[in-house]
Amino acid sequence: MKKIRFLMIGGFLGAGKTTTIGKLASHYVAQGKNVALVTNDQAYDLVDTHTLRAQGFDVGEVPGACFCCKFDDLVETISGLAPNPNQLPDIVIAEPVGSCTDLVATVAEPMAEIFGDRFEVGPMVVLLKPEHGRKILADTPGKGFSPKAEYIFLKQLEEADAIVVNKADKLSQEQQQTLLDQIARRFPTVPAICASAKTEFNFEEVVAVTEQPRRQRDAMMDVDYDIYAQGEAELGWLNCQIKARAAEPFWLDELVVQLVTGVGELLDQAECEIAHLKVLGQTLDNAAVANRVASDSQTDLSLASEIQALSADLLVNARVAANPDQLSAIVNSVADRVSGELNITLTVENIQSFRPGKPEPTHRKGQ
Ligand SMILES: Nc1nc2c(ncn2[C@@H]2O[C@H](COP(=O)(O)OP(=O)(O)OP(=O)(O)O)[C@@H](O)[C@H]2O)c(=O)[nH]1
Numbered sequence: 001m002k003k004i005r006f007l008m009i010g011g012f013l014g015a016g017k018t019t020t021i022g023k024l025a026s027h028y029v030a031q032g033k034n035v036a037l038v039t040n041d042q043a044y045d046l047v048d049t050h051t052l053r054a055q056g057f058d059v060g061e062v063p064g065a066c067f068c069c070k071f072d073d074l075v076e077t078i079s080g081l082a083p084n085p086n087q088l089p090d091i092v093i094a095e096p097v098g099s100c101t102d103l104v105a106t107v108a109e110p111m112a113e114i115f116g117d118r119f120e121v122g123p124m125v126v127l128l129k130p131e132h133g134r135k136i137l138a139d140t141p142g143k144g145f146s147p148k149a150e151y152i153f154l155k156q157l158e159e160a161d162a163i164v165v166n167k168a169d170k171l172s173q174e175q176q177q178t179l180l181d182q183i184a185r186r187f188p189t190v191p192a193i194c195a196s197a198k199t200e201f202n203f204e205e206v207v208a209v210t211e212q213p214r215r216q217r218d219a220m221m222d223v224d225y226d227i228y229a230q231g232e233a234e235l236g237w238l239n240c241q242i243k244a245r246a247a248e249p250f251w252l253d254e255l256v257v258q259l260v261t262g263v264g265e266l267l268d269q270a271e272c273e274i275a276h277l278k279v280l281g282q283t284l285d286n287a288a289v290a291n292r293v294a295s296d297s298q299t300d301l302s303l304a305s306e307i308q309a310l311s312a313d314l315l316v317n318a319r320v321a322a323n324p325d326q327l328s329a330i331v332n333s334v335a336d337r338v339s340g341e342l343n344i345t346l347t348v349e350n351i352q353s354f355r356p357g358k359p360e361p362t363h364r365k366g367q
């Protein structure tokens, strides 16, 4: 039986994993390969699953906890994407939760050891998010997150087989070089390149990196699970749905942008650092997505629909260094305000708002 190549694209919340995975999947489809994708989150109702399905890809979802804690669900989800031996994907690209680390010991190695007859496990590719990475690697004060959340950011880079500094289009040559130098100093054995998932700058190099074999390791990375759990728990999580209904047609792009900008402004005022805030708006055949990936960054309309609608279904996914109740109150109050301003009835439903629990991996390869 042919083996399925299993590839994880990791990196912090908002680093550009979904954007990169969409580009990689298109590349492999254009080569005639059969590609399947897997998304993952601590909660349900993922923007990313919809974003990737809207691009026409076959996407399985592992909700409710990270891959390491849901290892069996990950394998089962991949099996669901490969219904019979004649239709096996050539490659499965998986996006772990952006606050997750230790993925080599808890996912890649167990996958290779237990299911090595079915999977050829690729390298752990980690995207560096420059909005926070530039501050964290330079060790500047006021970096946005607490030292425990930064611990996760740095551990993700440490365990990488290769680091891709993403969003190079937003960085000068000098800033790119500074980041590469800082990576070389802190993680001298990990190769790093700069690229942009958005503009596809250096895309061939990103593809080449994903096609490398994974690194054979003498020992697994040392991780303090207490610090890891505390760092993760500092990030408030909120997923919810919003139904939008209006008597007059409204611009879908304007609605998602106003919601992200409004929530972003209130979080700024409350001094709560944003890791990633995204809102998807969908009609039957169109979609729009707005994002904000740090408190000092602007709202990005990453997917424009350019349509007017009388109704739309929205999903909000927010990961913020904030108390979950405060996050819920902010989302509700912004929905109220935007509803009045744009004359759209907005009904917030199915709020899931919490702090992630301590990771309890199903498997963990020993040190
Ligand atoms: N300028 C620029 N923006 C990018 C690039 N890649 C991603 N983005 C933007 O960064 C934001 C986050 O991108 P995603 O692909 O959703 O990031 P992610 O890592 O999947 O985020 P999570 O799933 O929440 O962890 C979006 O607004 C993207 O449009 C890039 O190369 N350049």
Ligand SMILES: [Mg+2]
Pocket (backbone or CB within 6 Å): 017, 018, 019, 048, 095
């Ligand atoms: Mg994503």
